[in-house]
Amino acid sequence: MIKELKASYGDLFEAELIKEIVQVGTFKEVPAGFKLMDIGDYIRGMPLLVLGVIKVLREDKEGDELLLYYLEKGETCSMSMTCCMGQTKSEVRAIAETDAKLIMIPIRKMEEWTAKYKSWRNFVFESYHNRLNEMLLTIDSIAFDKMDERLLQYLKEKARVNNNDVIHNTHKEIAYELHSSRVVISRLLKKLENLGIIELHRNYIRIINI
């Protein structure tokens, strides 16, 4: 645990804070697809992501989803932070996009560390800042872009976080995360293929040319 922690957060946190994290944090390893948190859940602790990618989703009244953003190594779920401080329920769903390793920090430590460690304060504020900016980009994409552009961004981003030009998803799954319909996505994907940007296969898509 110390090794992973130092690799992801060593430059960020002072040595003493790292020591405290090791003392009170619990290590957790989850497989891709694991649901880390659901809408309405009370948050038990704050996660520090040391390996892998977590996707954060929002749900509509019908129970359909929309991908909000990905959390990567060295990041945390800002939603969790305020939720556990105020003891409110989660407004989002978090699912491991890849196999992931995280360290769970007990709620009570957060308040304490915020007063005690400057590096923790900076980390917390930076997390909020990053999250708000991610949300702005999400809004930009939904409000300003047409579906073809959103789809392309989605594929690029997915390839990036998975570090793989092959995207293992069905059209249906992609439609779901973009809150669209399978037929629309198939149509647009075919267009992208005709433009030479991607290559379509059953159950996977290969990105050819940005």
Next chain:
Amino acid sequence: MIKELKASYGDLFEAELIKEIVQVGTFKEVPAGFKLMDIGDYIRGMPLLVLGVIKVLREDKEGDELLLYYLEKGETCSMSMTCCMGQTKSEVRAIAETDAKLIMIPIRKMEEWTAKYKSWRNFVFESYHNRLNEMLLTIDSIAFDKMDERLLQYLKEKARVNNNDVIHNTHKEIAYELHSSRVVISRLLKKLENLGIIELHRNYIRIINI
């Protein structure tokens, strides 16, 4: 200044913090329509809103806007907080929706107070929490609702923050804040009027029935 401050923040902050705010804060009064901050601006300080309403907007590549949310009495701009701590530029535009009074806090005090005052920490975290939740609602609305529903929500919210069932805006202005077109908004407004929900006039709209 002390009176307004106590009215909006008296229950929130301990007496000593209030005293410090009075010492270092500068009082600012702006008329409706005043641009408090623009995209790309460096943030000089953190605003505490003591009276009035501020609208926060996002801009697309063509320079058209989208209303994100309103800030009300007792709130602050979370965007400002991290921006001024990290010295990054603003990603949003802030315009006084009504005449407004605010107290500007110098950047350097923020770090200090975060370590020193528990009430300040709570306020800062709560602000972030509220802002993230507002952003989620904005995303819900854009991603999940049709324009007629968004328009209705817009009118309701606008009436609420202005505490007035008469909305003094042209169709063009409404279209702009919803990132739509004037003709579309006129069409949908007429539908709402036919349903007996609103009453249309030149330069203003009256809300009749929720």
Next chain:
DNA sequence: ATTCTTCTGTAACTTTTGTTACTGAATTAG
């Protein structure tokens, strides 16, 4: 091997949203 299920492609159609164009009414500027 045969059946069943899932995935993709496509056509045909509807709904929603956006665009262009024009009108007359209300308001403002000169």
Next chain:
DNA sequence: CTAATTCAGTAACAAAAGTTACAGAAGAAT
């Protein structure tokens, strides 16, 4: 008062997105 401008209503059309329906291919289950 007259001319110019702004605002709202509407029609006609175009583009984007969503829906329904169906078919064939791939793969899984039996």
